[in-house]
Amino acid sequence: MHKNVIIIGGGFGGLETALSLKNLLPSSVRITLVDRSEYHAFIPSIHNIVSGDIQARDIQIPLELVLGVAGIEFVHDEVISADVSDKKVVMSSQVLDYDYLVLSSGGENNFYGVQGAETFSYGFRSPEDAERIHADLCSLLEDRNRKCSLVIAGGGPEGVEVAGELLDVIRGRGYGHELNEGRISLQLIHGQNNLLPSFPVKAQEFAREHLLQKGVTIATGHRIVEVQQNAVTLDSGMKYDMSMLIWTGGIQPNRLIRELPLKKAPNGWLKVTEQLHSPDDDSVYGVGDIVSIYIHDQPLALARLAYHALDQAVTAAMNINSHLRGRRQVGYAPKDRPQLVSLGKEMGIYARKDAVLSGQWVVLLKKAVQARHLMTYLSKPGLSAIMSKIPGMSFGQFLRMLSPL
Ligand SMILES: Cc1cc2nc3c(=O)[nH]c(=O)nc-3n(C[C@H](O)[C@H](O)[C@H](O)COP(=O)(O)OP(=O)(O)OC[C@H]3O[C@@H](n4cnc5c(N)ncnc54)[C@H](O)[C@@H]3O)c2cc1C
The missing domain is CATH 3.50.50.60 (FAD/NAD(P)-binding domain)
Incomplete structure (x- = not known):
């Protein structure tokens, strides 16, 4: 059998x-x-959907197509x-x-049992989540009669990247002068003392300085303990207005x-x-x-x-x-491989062990990694035919042989 x-x-x-x-x-x-889901998605690029730089379909490939050509059954x-x-x-x-x-x-x-968090926040884990954030953010910004208090929960790579994209949307759509002048605010709340906790200190400091200088308010060492429709409360008792909460607090x-x-x-x-x-x-x-x-x-x-x-x-x-x-x-x-974090479309951080570099090239490198990943899967079924003639070698080994990235 x-x-x-x-x-x-x-x-x-x-x-x-x-x-x-x-x-x-x-x-x-x-x-x-x-x-x-019908699609395999390159999740590390969903922040680019938030800014409107790309659409969900730009980072999704149909599983049926990739698997079908390779002779693997797909059940949706x-x-x-x-x-x-x-x-x-x-x-x-x-x-x-x-x-x-x-x-x-x-x-x-993971909402850690915080009351109201699941109901009143936007997730940030899928292309669909990112599309929803983009659409609702654009309507919030356009309605000049409404306050636009943006709050990000979590200062890991996802939180930092989404902060960079929100800044790009605010400035790119001509609302930069309203940031922190009463109508628009962008607040990042992080339970630990340093942003990007798993990164070298130099990367943590760079991210913090960059975001502060661009107009993000950062509260570290504080956890959100309650979320209501229009406000978040911290463990310090501080309560902040909130029109949109993006949750990147953990999984x-x-x-x-x-x-x-x-x-x-x-x-x-x-x-x-x-x-x-x-x-x-x-x-x-x-x-x-x-x-x-x-x-x-x-x-x-x-x-x-x-x-x-x-x-x-x-x-x-x-x-x-x-x-x-x-x-x-x-x-x-x-x-061990390098980690790449973007801070909007003009700046990014490259970290490998203790080496930390920064510049716009990191953003371009991230895009190159995305393109390579998606192209690899679209061409894999073709490679499969070649590979089946080399017994004992997996796709991963073959691809790593072809490319150092
Ligand atoms: C915003 C963001 C940015 C990130 N950036 C980076 C980065 O820059 N670099 C990096 O290395 N990592 C990054 N990551 C982490 C990376 O995306 C994950 O580590 C990776 O996706 C894990 O792969 P996985 O196969 O375990 O799970 P996933 O990629 O999450 O895939 C799980 C799949 O299972 C399916 N599924 C789940 N439950 C069921 C069910 N019950 N029935 C049927 N299907 C189901 C889902 O639809 C999904 O397709 C990022 C993550 C996020 C959210």
Whole structure:
């Protein structure tokens, strides 16, 4: 009987796993990817949708197209639950059996139980979220009879990037002179003491100075404790007017992962071994934002980033192939790559270990990374045909051989 591999999620981790598996596994193995969205999106560029620089469709590619050409089945549906004892995936429209399951369903906003936060804030995790922010921001700015008090919750890369884009919209549409003059304000609230907490100090200071100088008001070391329709309250008791709140305050595993009867890390992420499968079940693999990797019972400190998801996908695909063929599996070893943060369209920060550089070229580099990523997936099915003639090499290895980025 043929074997079935089901992958939940067609984001960075899931799509890369599917295409890598297609190269490694015998053609008799059926690979199915399920996603509730029709598209794979380059999420790191959604801030450009906020400014109106690009539209959602510029960073989305249809999963059906990419997977169909590669001979991978795509199911456009929401996964409701996974029954790991009977090896079944339950969707809205059908139930599928699996021999191997790959979980790569990403994270969702964490509102930390703050009253009103989910109801009265804009999420910032998808192209659709960014489109909504752009549309509502433009109407707010245009209505000169209304105050436009913009608040960003969270000063990690997402919060800092969206601040840069909001500034571009305000200035680009000719409202720059009204910023901090009564009608328009832009406030960034961050619970920790420094913006960009996982970055070198030089990058943190640069981001802070740049945003302050451009007119952003920054409140660090304070958490939002309550959100009402037109106001946010901080733990200090301070209350600020708010016409639009953009929430970038952190992520958590979604319900699908929370309800799985498999070991979790203390914060709810799926626990996986160095080989990227559950310690409870070696037919269930996890990649990307949903995992917490444990090596010799110690959690691996790892930021939730797209490039880690891509690397994990290659390791998981290799290990499923090895398991199926009775070979030894490999351990996942994170690689260090530069982080790029834009501060609007004229400035960006490049950070790699302690090296920090800045300039408009970073924004251009980010766009180049986006273009390369999307082009790679559009051409991967073609590459797949070539790769199938080179046994034992995954897409990821092949692509990294071709390009240093
Ligand atoms: C605004 C923003 C900016 C970022 N910038 C960067 C950056 O510059 N560099 C970087 O490396 N990383 C960046 N990241 C992080 C990066 O986007 C994530 O680490 C990456 O997307 C994780 O990949 P993933 O495959 O785990 O999950 P995702 O890419 O989130 O994909 C999950 C997929 O699962 C699907 N799904 C979820 N639940 C279900 C379900 N129940 N049924 C069916 N389908 C489901 C979703 O539709 C989605 O397609 C950024 C993130 C955000 C939000």
